[in-house]
Amino acid sequence: MKLISRDTDYAVRALSRIARNGNKISSVSNLAKETAVPRPFLRKILQTLNKKGVVNSSKGRGGGFVLARGADKIYLVELINIFQGPIKLNQCLFKKKICHEVASCVLKSKMDALEKNMISELKSITIAVLI
Amino acid sequence: MKLISRDTDYAVRALSRIARNGNKISSVSNLAKETAVPRPFLRKILQTLNKKGVVNSSKGRGGGFVLARGADKIYLVELINIFQGPIKLNQCLFKKKICHEVASCVLKSKMDALEKNMISELKSITIAVLI
DNA sequence: ACAAAATGATACCAATATGGTATCTTTTAC
């Protein structure tokens, strides 16, 4: 059971690099080298990050990516959301209404509490913290 | 992103039922009806729970399953471990030693802390709590 | 003007995990 998928992991690495490169535009080719992530995969990841407004891109020769906002405004929890969907610790029980038992309800409320806690903890992790 | 897979979910439901049935032996057929879980799948789940020492089984006519210990000694975190493997929030970064950057190390320690916290919270959830 | 270097969009693919079924054997109560 893992919380962070490879996409998210790679996104974190790439964003950290971009942040460290500062105003200088970072190309996928360079980032791939710097982060040891397969280039075409990294490219896809950066494309989604662009669509989601986490980075800004510039096309053409000399193009690449820069952060769309301060590194202290990019939260790990947001990246998890983008690449792995919203954090729903008790999805099955909740989604299907099969289980009308008290059991699942108690579990649900317990898991909800745990979830809230986790999210708030995750919000304290930003790209800025990591560089 | 979800924390609890269907196996774990079903295991929780079944164990809650078994707990409520008390000393009375619970057969898969009955449990399947009571929990709205497909019978052959539930059977497989109970087999693993038996191997792992969470329930005890008796074969033959009138056979079935009982809890192997008190419901207050069966922790959700244990079930997650059985069906989904150990909780490793930052597996990728840690497993592959590719990433020698400071970035990943900070992330790792942050995630480790989060992980510990989560596990201790999960330990407070037992089958007994759910019935 | 034009070629090179970059991203955008998208389709595809292999491997693995997930959720579930089917079948046959073994044990035990009636």
Next chain:
DNA sequence: GTAAAAGATACCATATTGGTATCATTTTGT
């Protein structure tokens, strides 16, 4: 001895994950 149960195991369909390939578009340097 037969029916009802679990044990063992093999199988299967689908979804997800991790990654590749291809072609179009944009921009810069010469």
